[in-house]
Structure formats: structure tokens, C-alpha cells
Amino acid sequence: MRVLVTGGAGFIGSHLTDALLERGDAVTVLDDLSTGLAGRLDPGVAVHRESVTDAVALTRLAERIRPEVICHLAARIDVRASVADPAADAGVNVVGTINVLEAARAVDARVVFASTGGALYGADAEIPSPEGLTPEPEAPYGTAKYCAEQYIGLYNRLYGTGHTVLRLGNVYGPRQDPAGEAGVVAIFCGRVLLGRRPTVFGDGAQTRDYVYVGDIVEAFRTAVDHGRPGVWNIGTGVPTSVLDLLELIGRTAGHAPEPLFAPARPGELQHSALDVTRATAELKWCARTSLAAGIAKTYKWAEAGEPIDAKC
Ligand SMILES: NC(=O)c1ccc[n+]([C@@H]2O[C@H](COP(=O)([O-])OP(=O)(O)OC[C@H]3O[C@@H](n4cnc5c(N)ncnc54)[C@H](O)[C@@H]3O)[C@@H](O)[C@H]2O)c1
Structure with a gap:
């Protein structure tokens, strides 16, 4: 299959690109490399340094490579940055998605869109949270993702396309x-x-639905092959608290880390988990990696590289 991955040099996009290549798909990446790194990808992958905000460049690329599927992951993902500059967030996350839909329309490609489950339900x-709930996002990032989803639904109604939305957990x-x-x-x-x-x-009691990137890649591959429109939550269904997460990381590290407690951040959700x-039922997909196993893999990766020293 010919697949265009927008945001393919990013964290999730690079894993997805690896997995699609591995099964023999012809993969092209479009990424402006604002947070992505081309070095994450197999040197054989064509990486086009373009922005999804450039409708002309996007459509020109689609017309050249004629993808059957566009996995659309390019996005500004920083929730706090979206609060600081909502218009910039919407420019990429809403208008960029419309540009992807138009490029897909030009070449009759299906779109599989990376939306959010964690920043959507409120x-x-x-x-x-089941998909049927009315989203009440707490930040412009979630609002933009929901708006992009609405365009995807609209295109499916207007043009009979089979575009798909995956609402990812954390x-x-x-x-x-x-x-x-x-x-x-x-x-x-x-x-x-x-x-x-x-x-x-x-207090560290806030919970999230942490889902391993390998399981996310499997969900994308399943949605690519499924071929029918839909909106699906992609998570584990299990809420895990920050303190439990830290304890698991401590177990992997072999010593119990002593947290420093700081005042709660305003606007932060207390609980989130996806049904x-x-x-x-519909995709026959479920997350298979336990949190302990996923954390062990992540810790091993961090150990092998440059540890991130951010205050969190
Ligand atoms: N990581 C998560 O927990 C999570 C949860 C829910 C949804 N998502 C969604 O999954 C997708 C991938 O997220 P990620 O965690 O891999 O983030 P990431 O920042 O690693 O990847 C995003 C990629 O998009 C690229 N990009 C940004 N703006 C662009 C633009 N204007 N044009 C072209 N490329 C652009 C970046 O360079 C980067 O490579 C995003 O759409 C994000 O909203 C992520």
C-alpha cells in the first residue's frame, strides 16, 4: 500500500513509519521537523520537509506519490502552548487537517487521523469515557482536535469518504x-x-490512560486495513495515578524515587481514561502491553540515550 504519514518524523509517526515499512508498504513522510527528527527514520524513507499549513505543497506531493492512505499525525501537541497561542494551534491542527482532507480528495485517499482522547472529554x-459523550475540552488543543474531527465527519458525509478518527490516550x-x-x-x-x-x-492522585506506542501503531495499522469510517478510543481503559506510575518506574530502576510535591497546576484534569x-468490538484491537512492560522498554531506551532533565 502507498501511505503518506504526516508528522512521520515525530514520536508516534516514526514508530508507525517503521511498522508500515516493515510490512512492505511504500511510505512517504511529510514533516516540517518542528519537533520531529528525520534521523529517527530509516535513511531509505523520503522525508519532505513541508508544513501541513501549505495546502499547495501538500496537494502537489499527494498528486506526485498518489497515496491510498494518509495517516495524519502532524500537529502542534503542546497543550500549554495551545493556551498561550490558540490561533497558532488552530492554524496547524484545524486548517492543517482541512488541507490534508483536500489533498486526500484530490487523489482519492483515505485519511486516518490522530485525535486525542485524553484532552477531549473534559x-x-x-x-x-465512551466515544458517545459530548466532548468538553479544557484547552484549545482539544477543541482544535475536535473541530478537525468534525471536518472529517463532514467530508465523509459530503463526499462519501471513509476517513477514520483514532482518539488516542496518553x-x-x-x-x-x-x-x-x-x-x-x-x-x-x-x-x-x-x-x-x-x-x-x-497530590499525585490524578489519573491518566497510559498506552504504549507499540499498541498505538497496531491500532493505526488495523484502522488502515479496516477501510471503513469510524471514531474509536484507543487506550487501555485503565486509569493510573501519577504516584503509581512513579512507583512502577522506581521498580524498573531498582530504587524508589522520592517525589517533590508542588502545587497543582490550574486547569489540569483530575481523571482521564478511555472506554x-x-x-x-469493531476493530478487534486492544492494548496488549502492560504498563510495567511498556515502562521497562521506555526506561531502557532512556538509559541508552540522553536522559531528559525537565522539572516534572
Ligand atoms: N503523544 C500523545 O500522548 C498523544 C495523545 C493523543 C494524540 N496524539 C496525537 O498524535 C500525533 C503525534 O503526536 P506525537 O506525540 O508523536 O508528537 P510529535 O510532536 O512527536 O509529532 C508531531 C510531528 O508533527 C510535526 N509537525 C508539527 N507541526 C507540523 C506542521 N505544521 N506541518 C508538518 N509537520 C508538523 C512535528 O515536527 C512532529 O514530527 C499528534 O497529532 C498528536 O496530537 C498524541
């Missing part, structure tokens, strides 16, 4: 960007490796 959502694993929704895993691993005390904001019943 503070009062039932846990685990994704962690090797190559993780600390600014992402689950950046805390990379940051904690870095602090523990350096023998520094990780900072826990609030994955629909993905299990």
Missing part, C-alpha cells in the same frame, strides 16, 4: 517527546536516571 466526563514509549500528553513518563524516567527527585504537581469497548 473534567466532568464519566470514567472510562501515549508513552521510546522516542517520546516530553511536551506530549504523556510526556511525564519520559520526564520521570529521565529524572530517576539522573538520581534527581521527580516533581509531582498536586475501548467500541475499538475492541
